[in-house]
Amino acid sequence: MSEVETLKLLAIKALKFQQYILRRAWGLYYAVWSLSFVLWLILPYSVSIFYPKTGFYAYLFAYSLPALVGMAVTNWIFRRARRTIELRRLTFGRSKKSAASTNLIPWLIFFAIILSAFIFPNVTFYYVYSGFLVILDYFIYKTLRYSFERIPVEGYIAIATFTLSVAITAIALTFTKSYFIFILGWTPSIAGWLFSSIYSLYHAPESMVE
């Protein structure tokens, strides 16, 4: 057996193991973001109730802390996923065509948001905010697709609940401006991502034998 064939076989074995590692890492990712969603909703509200006279920086801290924690985990998992994608491409010789379309679609969404913000200038901020959530939703879906050959069931649950939350947020911010509906909108994501986390961590070893 040649050196290339041996390395290919080893790469295939490593990729199989990587399915297990990535599924476990995604489990942690869902858990951290689920907690971040809760903190996002609770922290600023708690600041406003318990420390009503605190200034801008307390709110800034309350809003940015969950995001920073979530982003750190996102960075950690996506770097692993990127290296896995590269090895998969080298091993199976898949083309880069799909990666190009991945980059194009978020930009199309981004420009659609900017354009609609000009058409409806009175709701600009809410459009942009909701629009970025849509891009994030799409980004999560794409990364899931690249991480796994077949997206596991908990991935679909996470995407579906997040999409629902984004839709409710967009409606709440654009039409009702109700904080209650906004909070209500994020409960499917909190529950869905927590469930996905437990399911993913529990079923990760199955990826080794599939």
Next chain:
Amino acid sequence: MSEKEVELRLLGERVNEPALKSSVRILILISLALNKHLSFADLLELTGLGKGSLSNHLDKLEASGLIKSKILRTFGGYMLCRITSQHLILAAVRHVLS
């Protein structure tokens, strides 16, 4: 000298090392290159080896400076292996497979 040339030169210097003569050790290195850190338990799952045999392989990789391992203080201890030459291994795999 470009970054790629430096990587390939380093690779050329190390390719005949005894540590790289075993397919199990190469498999460990590929997985570590993808993940940067892996626990001893993960490596047992990956290789399907016994504890003693895996320890021998890890000792050889550590002796050649390709990985570092440390025991984390948890209940019962927890061994974590970290790759020290991630870019080099990824460059090697890229070079052979592409």
